[in-house]
Structures are given as structure tokens and as C-alpha cells.
Amino acid sequence: xxxxxxxxxxxxxxxxxxxxxxxxxxxxxxxxxxxxxxxxxxxxxxxxxxxxxxxxxxxxxxxxxxxxxxxxxxxxxxxxxxxxxxxxxxxxxxxxxxxxxxxxxxxxxxxxxxxxxxxxxxxxxxxxxxxxxxxxxxxxxxxxxxxxxxxxxxxxxxxxxxxxxxxxxxxxxxxxxxxxxxxxxxxxxxxxxxxxxxxxxxxxxxxxxxxxxxxxxxxxxxxxxxxxxxxxxxxxxxxxxxxxxxxxxxxxxxxxxxxxxxxxxxxxxxxxxxxxxxxxxxxxxxxxxxxxxxxxxxxxxxxxxxxxxxxxxxxxxxxxxxxxxxxxxxxxxxxxxxxxxxxxxxxxxxxxxxxxxxxxxxxxxxxxxxxxxxxxxxxxxxxxxxxxxxxxxxxxxxxxxxxxxxxxxxxxxxxxxxxxxxxxxxxxx
Amino acid sequence: xxxxxxxxxxxxxxxxxxxxxxxxxxxxxxxxxxxxxxxxxxxxxxxxxxxxxxxxxxxxxxxxxxxxxxxxxxxxxxxxxxxxxxxxxxxxxxxxxxxxxxxxxxxxxxxxxxxxxxxxxxxxxxxxxxxxxxxxxxxxxxxxxxxxxxxxxxxxxxxxxxxxxxxxxxxxxxxxxxxxxxxxxxxxxxxxxxxxxxxxxxxxxxxxxxxxxxxxxxxxxxxxxxxxxxxxxxxxxxxxxxxxxxxxxxxxxxxxxxxxxxxxxxxxxxxxxxxxxxxxxxxxxxxxxxxxxxxxxxxxxxxxxxxxxxxxxxxxxxxxxxxxxxxxxxxxxxxxxxxxxxxxxxxxxxxxxxxxxxxxxxxxxxxxxxxxxxxxxxxxxxxxxxxxxxxxxxxxxxxxxxxxxxxxxxxxxxxxxxxxxxxxxxxxx
Numbered sequence: 001x002x003x004x005x006x007x008x009x010x011x012x013x014x015x016x017x018x019x020x021x022x023x024x025x026x027x028x029x030x031x032x033x034x035x036x037x038x039x040x041x042x043x044x045x046x047x048x049x050x051x052x053x054x055x056x057x058x059x060x061x062x063x064x065x066x067x068x069x070x071x072x073x074x075x076x077x078x079x080x081x082x083x084x085x086x087x088x089x090x091x092x093x094x095x096x097x098x099x100x101x102x103x104x105x106x107x108x109x110x111x112x113x114x115x116x117x118x119x120x121x122x123x124x125x126x127x128x129x130x131x132x133x134x135x136x137x138x139x140x141x142x143x144x145x146x147x148x149x150x151x152x153x154x155x156x157x158x159x160x161x162x163x164x165x166x167x168x169x170x171x172x173x174x175x176x177x178x179x180x181x182x183x184x185x186x187x188x189x190x191x192x193x194x195x196x197x198x199x200x201x202x203x204x205x206x207x208x209x210x211x212x213x214x215x216x217x218x219x220x221x222x223x224x225x226x227x228x229x230x231x232x233x234x235x236x237x238x239x240x241x242x243x244x245x246x247x248x249x250x251x252x253x254x255x256x257x258x259x260x261x262x263x264x265x266x267x268x269x270x271x272x273x274x275x276x277x278x279x280x281x282x283x284x285x286x287x288x289x290x291x292x293x294x295x296x297x298x299x300x301x302x303x304x305x306x307x308x309x310x311x312x313x314x315x316x317x318x319x320x321x322x323x324x325x326x327x328x329x330x331x332x333x334x335x336x337x338x339x340x341x342x343x344x345x346x347x348x349x350x351x352x353x354x355x356x357x358x359x360x361x362x363x364x365x366x367x368x369x370x371x372x373x374x375x376x377x378x379x380x381x382x383x384x385x386x387x388x389x390x391x392x393x394x395x396x397x398x399x400x401x402x403x404x405x406x407x408x409x410x411x412x413x414x415x416x417x418x419x420x421x422x423x424x425x426x427x428x429x
Numbered sequence: 430x431x432x433x434x435x436x437x438x439x440x441x442x443x444x445x446x447x448x449x450x451x452x453x454x455x456x457x458x459x460x461x462x463x464x465x466x467x468x469x470x471x472x473x474x475x476x477x478x479x480x481x482x483x484x485x486x487x488x489x490x491x492x493x494x495x496x497x498x499x500x501x502x503x504x505x506x507x508x509x510x511x512x513x514x515x516x517x518x519x520x521x522x523x524x525x526x527x528x529x530x531x532x533x534x535x536x537x538x539x540x541x542x543x544x545x546x547x548x549x550x551x552x553x554x555x556x557x558x559x560x561x562x563x564x565x566x567x568x569x570x571x572x573x574x575x576x577x578x579x580x581x582x583x584x585x586x587x588x589x590x591x592x593x594x595x596x597x598x599x600x601x602x603x604x605x606x607x608x609x610x611x612x613x614x615x616x617x618x619x620x621x622x623x624x625x626x627x628x629x630x631x632x633x634x635x636x637x638x639x640x641x642x643x644x645x646x647x648x649x650x651x652x653x654x655x656x657x658x659x660x661x662x663x664x665x666x667x668x669x670x671x672x673x674x675x676x677x678x679x680x681x682x683x684x685x686x687x688x689x690x691x692x693x694x695x696x697x698x699x700x701x702x703x704x705x706x707x708x709x710x711x712x713x714x715x716x717x718x719x720x721x722x723x724x725x726x727x728x729x730x731x732x733x734x735x736x737x738x739x740x741x742x743x744x745x746x747x748x749x750x751x752x753x754x755x756x757x758x759x760x761x762x763x764x765x766x767x768x769x770x771x772x773x774x775x776x777x778x779x780x781x782x783x784x785x786x787x788x789x790x791x792x793x794x795x796x797x798x799x800x801x802x803x804x805x806x807x808x809x810x811x812x813x814x815x816x817x818x819x820x821x822x823x824x825x826x827x828x829x830x831x832x833x834x835x836x837x838x839x840x841x842x843x844x845x846x847x848x849x850x851x852x853x854x855x856x857x858x
Contacts, residue, residue, distance in 0.1 A: 091821075091825070091828070092828075093783075093822070093824040093825055093828040094824075096776075096824070096827070096828045097782060097783065097824065100776060100780050100781070100782055101780075102780075140832060144831070144832065300830065303777055304777065304830070306777065327831075334830075335828050335829045335830065336829070336830040336831045337831065337832055338830070338831030338832055340831070341830060341831030342831075347525075347529060348732055348733065348735065351529050351530070351531075352529070353526055353529055353530075354522075354526065392520075393522070395522040395523075395525070395526065396520070396522055398525070399520070399521075399522040399525045399764050400764045400765070401729065401733070401763075401764065401765040401767070401770060402573070402756075402765045402766065402767030402769070402770030402771075402831075403569060403573065403766055403767055403833070404832070404833050
């Protein structure tokens with residue numbers, strides 16, 4: 001028998017290891033086809049997963065410098081949150097109360113609240129202030145088990161302020177372990193100084209912002225809020241043509257508040273993702289399916305905004321689509337950083353199984369960010385982003401609400417978070 | 430100037446202190462009339478609140494053995510969860526998945542799942558196992574800021590097993606700081622061995638269980654699941670007459686699944702609370718208002734069960750009622766221990782303001798348990814159950830979802846929980 005190989009980290013003591021598999025988005029009947037290993041263990045070395053398997057086998061095969069005891073918990077891949085707006089200064093709890101009293105999202109926006117109120121906050125903030133706030137939020141993401149986020153700009157809306165936001169995201173990537181995939185969202189809204197001059201603002205985004213963003217390598221994707229009150233299909237077509245020309249991938253806020261045909265356009269242009277989709281038409285679903293676009297669904301947003309219409313997730317899955325689930329973390333329409341919470345509401349509102357939610361919050365989300373070869377599953381060769389959940393099995397991930405059950409987080413092969421209060425004592429089983 | 434008085438604990442550094450006031454339930458327009466003190470501080474001694482006021486004044490007046498720095502957070506009273514079923518063994522995530530696939534609560538119950546599956550679990554568990562599980566759950570309640578719960582039996586349904594559950598609650602009260610107000614719920618369901626013999630089971634509850642429970646002082650309240658498929662109004666009337674005779678207060682699962690007239694009966698019998706009330710009629714609301722019964726509302730339950738009908742909370746408030754908000758923590762219809770989450774969904778689904786939710790989750794809940802003179806507000810003389818929230822103001826309590834923002838918990842005057850990950854760094858403001 002060969003002498004045991006010495007590795008950095010061995011994760012043992014889990015009741016279950018649950019993971020999707022592969023490097024491509026899983027849709028249709030495949031969405032819930034995860035791998036579940038009872039008493040599964042993980043061998044980790046040099047930041048990578050070296051082996052996944054039954055605990056006795058791995059214990060025999062490897063000698064580890066560090067052993068992490070999962071204490072009867074469940075191992076899943078680190079969450080990938082494919083739609084967040086994490087660079088802002090100032091929260092918007094007042095708007096939340098206005099909605100409680102009956103005002104709508106659009107009424108608040110038209111009165112100068114909404115996105116434009118966050119734009120005022122970001123413009124007034126220094127780079128250092130924005131960085132400090134972003135780092136705090138990344139720490140919270142990590143404590144909730146999220147190891148990768150898509151991070152949008154979009155509260156600057158001038159060349160200078162959009163660059164400031166993207167530079168802050170780049171700096172955060174250098175400072176901590178949560179990977180931020182940067183998206184330029186200059187077309188988030190028309191800023192106040194361009195009121196009534198949308199075409200001129202689109203021109204500014206296309207001819208000044210996009211080239212500078214691309215030239216400096218500050219974004220991997222370009223996004224647009226394609227909606228009746230912001231940018232129409234023609235605007236989006238122009239923006240996205242320019243973005244593609246400059247080498248950026250495409251994501252789109254599509255059919256969130258009205259059925260504008262955003263999904264069809266996202267499909268036509270080969271976008272990586274079409275996001276929200278509460279009002280997507282059957283034709284839009286078919287178009288997304290044919291083009292292999294990942295729908296990024298945000299189940300808590302309509303609840304937070306008190307809007308009745310929810311994304312037709314099951315119809316999308318029946319059409320073969322491979323949805324991602326996301327928080328849409330932002331200060332206006334969803335002040336939520338927790339992927340477990342997003343997954344649970346995906347189960348509750350869309351009738352997704354726990355396994356389907358897990359795939360949607362890891363592999364599919366990673367694929368929508370072009371990172372499926374590297375992230376989103378627990379398989380040998382992938383980056384070792386792993387969570388230990390204080391749950392006896394993966395079904396608890398959506399069954400239990402409102403508690404942070406993330407007991408430990410491994411990011412890039414290192415144990416970076418160990419949450420306290422539930423470390424001792426017996427376990428629900 | 431007098432020399433400063435020496436006290437146990439001073440809480441300083443808060444951005445805000447927010448609390449309802451008084452010792453009686455606050456309803457109607459009074460529900461949201463909380464007291465908000467900017468930079469409020471607290472002086473605590475011998476387990477009691479000694480003074481509440483502006484920080485400079487308290488710092489000058491008192492010399493403290495320990496100072497807790499709230500670091501820009503918000504101080505609120507410890508949460509009081511007025512409706513929980515915390516004594517069970519075995520979780521029911523499989524039923525959650527069955528509902529995802531379209532089965533209803535009643536279909537699952539009629540197939541031997543539901544309450545009766547937890548009854549099998551409790552009967553098979555030893556006292557020690559149940560205690561260990563309850564202590565773990567109480568630790569989680571505390572970490573989420575809940576310092577008092579109402580704790581029901583009701584998964585035993587034999588004399589012996591109901592006593593076992595109530596004894597476990599009594600033992601938990603001796604072992605840790607979360608106060609458990611015990612409620613006897615022998616009339617939770619008709620157990621399998623009495624199938625088709627409901628009258629005989631009611632007889633058993635009235636003539637054997639209730640007298641023993643009362644004689645041993647194991648419960649302060651008696652509850653009944655008054656519903657079309659369990660106990661009707663006549664059963665409930667008989668049970669509650671006996672309970673009152675034996676000195677127990679009354680709580681009732683009323684009008685949750687159908688409008689059976691439970692609210693009217695709760696009012697007629699002078700119950701302390703009528704709980705759920707999704708199907709309460711206008712007449713039921715009027716009856717509760719006239720009798721001063723506290724409606725205990727559980728906003729997450731219909732969402733968790735995927736039932737459309739929600740309690741008409743605003744109509745109750747307009748009628749002058751003083752609602753409490755609760756988790757209904759239990760393994761079948763709401764696997765949720767977090768009061769912040771219950772309050773947020775109260776805001777989202779019932780259109781309650783943050784201030785209204787705070788009163789409903791503290792003072793009104795305490796009053797429904799007969800503990801309004803002692804708990805539920807931050808006022809001098811009350812027991813020092815206090816939470817430090819990682820929030821710049823109380824409005825964030827309902828605005829932010831999915832993160833445990835409880836930074837520290839003071840129970841009976843002692844700092845018992847300090848949650849880790851957000852201790853450092855700047856704050857959202």
C-alpha cells in the first residue's frame with residue numbers, strides 16, 4: 001500500500017456531501033440531478049479540490065496538515081450569487097416604509113427616490129468610503145456562505161463615478177477572498193442631469209464610458225436595465241453592440257416590470273444571462289431556451305417590492321432552461337445578502353426542490369458568469385470553495401428559514417469563517 | 430454633585446434605542462407609537478433596567494462594572510415569541526418537499542404525516558434526548574435575539590408523553606436563560622390510537638391530563654387546535670372550561686384553515702390569545718376587540734405551507750386590536766426560529782411599519798403571556814432583556830432580510846451572546 005499523500009486540508013465528519021456536477025448549466029430534468037454522498041469527505045490541496053469521496057477511503061489515502069470536522073453537518077459548494085449591486089453608500093429603509101403605506105416602486109423612483117437616490121449617495125462618497133462599505137458587505141456575504149458574486153456598478157452614472165465603482169470592486173478583489181465578477185451597468189437609469197435626453201446619455205455610455213471601462217479591463221460584463229421607464233430595446237441593442245465590440249459579455253435586466261421583449265433580445269444577442277423575467281412571455285422563454293441563456297431569478301424581489309407577478313420558473317425549467325437563483329442584493333428593491341434565504345424562497349415561490357435550488361445557487365450561477373469550469377461544484381480540480389452547513393442533509397437548506405446555518409466556509413482552500421453559536425450541542429436529525 | 434452610583438452594566442455607543450412603552454398591549458393607532466431615543470443608553474443592575482436615557486447623562490450618573498459598546502447599533506427589547514412548539518424530535522423536510530410537489534397540509538396529515546409524525550418521534554424519544562434538543566433550540570433562539578418564548582407541549586398526546594414534554598420545558602427553565610412559558614396542548618390532534626373516538630380522547634385530556642398538569646404546576650396556559658379536522662367548538666368549550674376550572678389561562682389555534690368561529694369562542698371564554706386567524710370573520714375580529722384578546726399572528730406560516738389566505742392584520746389593527754407577531758416555530762408548518770424574520774414578513778405581508786412590528790414582537794407578545802409588567806419594553810424596573818442590533822436604526826429590523834443582525838444579547842441583566850462576524854468594520858448608514 002502506498003504511503004499517504006500529504007495535503008493541506010481534509011474535511012471529515014459530514015453527514016452528507018451534496019453537489020451538482022459538471023461544468024455546464026443544468027436545466028430541465030437535470031436541474032435536480034445532484035450527487036449526494038452519505039458521510040462524504042473532501043481532500044483539498046493548494047487551493048483546489050483534490051478528491052471527493054467516502055470518508056474512510058480519503059482518511060486512508062491522505063495525511064492532512066489540517067482536519068476540519070463538519071460535526072454531522074452537510075458539505076455543499078460555496079454559493080455563487082449571480083446578480084448583486086453591492087457598491088452603494090446609504091440605505092433606503094425610508095422607501096421600504098413608503099411601500100408599506102402603499103407607494104409603488106415606480107412612484108418612488110419618479111419622486112426622485114429609487115436608483116437615483118443611491119446615485120446621489122455614490123457620487124458624494126469617496127473611493128475609500130465605498131471600499132470600506134463593500135468590504136463590510138463582502139464579509140457578510142462570506143459569513144452567509146457566498147464565495148463568489150457578480151458585482152455591478154450602476155449607481156455612478158458619470159464616467160468618473162462608474163470608474164470609481166469598478167475600481168473599488170477591483171480593489172476588493174485584491175483585498176479579500178470573495179471573488180467579485182465585475183459588471184458595468186452604466187445603463188442602470190438615466191441620471192438627473194440627462195433627464196429628457198436619454199439618447200444623449202446612451203451616447204455617453206457607448207462612446208465614453210464603455211471604451212474606458214473595456215480598455216482598463218474593469219468589467220467582464222455589460223448590463224442594461226431594459227424597461228419601459230429606462231432603456232428600450234433599441235437603446236439596449238445599441239449599448240450591447242458596442243459592449244460586444246469591446247469584448248464584454250452581456251447580462252440584461254429583462255422583463256422585470258413589463259413584458260418588453262427583453263428575453264427575446266437577450267437571446268438574439270447571445271447574452272450570458274437574462275435576469276428577473278417576472279413578465280417574460282412564452283415566446284421569450286422559448287427564445288432563451290434556444291439560445292442557451294441562463295435566466296437569473298431573484299425570488300425575493302417581488303415580495304420585497306410587494307409586486308404580485310413572479311417569474312414563471314417551472315415553465316422555464318419545463319422548457320429546458322437552467323436557472324440561477326440570486327439575491328439581487330441592493331439597497332432599494334432587495335436588501336438581502338443571504339443565498340440560503342434566496343434558495344428557500346425559490347423553493348417556496350417557484351416550487352423548486354432543494355436539489356434544484358442547490359444547482360441554481362452554485363453551478364448554474366457560476367456558468368452564467370463563465371466560471372463553470374472552475375466553480376460551482378465539489379469535484380476534483382475545481383477551486384476549493386466549500387461550505388459546511390449546520391444541517392443534517394441538503395434538504396434543510398430550503399426547509400429551515402431565517403437562521404444562518406453556515407458553520408464554516410472554505411474559500412480557495414482555506415478555512416476563512418467559522419461561525420460560533422451552534423458549534424456545541426446535539427443536532428436536529 | 431452626588432458621587433456616581435456603581436452598577437453592573439452600562440450599554441453605550443448605540444445610534445438609537447427603540448422601545449414600546451408600558452405594561453399593556455398596544456393596539457390600533459398606538460401599535461406604532463414607540464419611543465425612539467437617539468444615542469440612547471441603558472443602565473442595568475441586579476438583572477433589572479435601572480435607567481434609560483441619553484448617553485452623556487447616564488455616563489455621568491453611573492459607574493459601571495462592565496460597559497458594553499453597541500458600536501453604532503440599535504438597542505431594542507429582547508424578542509418575545511408568543512407561539513412555539515419547540516419540544517420535538519426529528520424534522521420534517523420530506524413533507525416540505527411533498528408540498529413543493531403539490532400536496533397540501535391536510536393531505537399530508539391524512540396520510541399519517543403532519544403532527545402525528547412528530548407524535549411518533551416524541552413518544553420514541555427519551556426525556557434526555559428531548560431536553561438536549563430543546564436546549565440546542567433555545568441556544569439558537571437566544572442567538573437570534575429571543576429571550577422569552579411560549580413553549581407548547583402537544584406532540585405527546587398520552588398522559589405520560591405530555592408530562593414528559595412539560596417536564597422537559599420546566600427543566601430547560603432551570604438550565605438556561607431563555608424564559609419558556611409553558612402551555613399544555615394535549616388537544617393538538619387526535620392520536621392514532623383514538624382514531625374515530627375523538628370524544629373519548631377529549632375525555633382523557635379533560636379528566637386525566639389536565640388535572641395532572643395543573644396539580645404539578647407544569648403549564649400556565651391550555652391551548653387547543655380548534656379546526657374542522659381536529660377539535661370543534663363544543664370540544665374546545667369543554668376543554669377550556671376544565672382548564673379554567675383548574676386555574677390555567679387559555680390560548681387557541683383559531684380560524685387557521687377555516688372560519689370555524691374560533692375567534693368568537695376565544696373572545697367569549699376570555700382567552701389570553703387567539704392564534705393564526707387567517708380565516709377570521711369580521712364578526713370574529715369585533716369579538717376579539719371587545720374582549721381584549723391578543724391575536725398572535727404568524728406571517729410566515731401560510732407562505733411556508735403555500736396557502737393563499739393570510740391574516741387580515743390591518744383590519745384587526747383598525748378594529749383596535751393589539752397583535753403579537755410570532756414564528757410558530759415547529760417542524761411541520763414553519764421551521765423558523767427567527768423573530769427578526771417573522772417581523773420582516775409581518776411588514777411585507779401585513780403592511781405593518783417597523784415600529785408596529787417591534788411592538789408586536791415584544792410588548793404585545795409579553796402581554797399575551799401575562800408578562801407585560803415584567804418584559805417587552807426597555808423601561809426602568811423591567812427585567813433587563815435587551816438586544817444590540819447591528820442596524821443603524823430600528824427600521825432596518827424589517828428592511829434587511831436573511832442576516833442575523835443580533836450583535837449581542839443581554840438576558841436578565843447579563844451579556845450572554847456576542848455574535849462574531851460583523852463585529853469589525855464600518856456600518857451601513
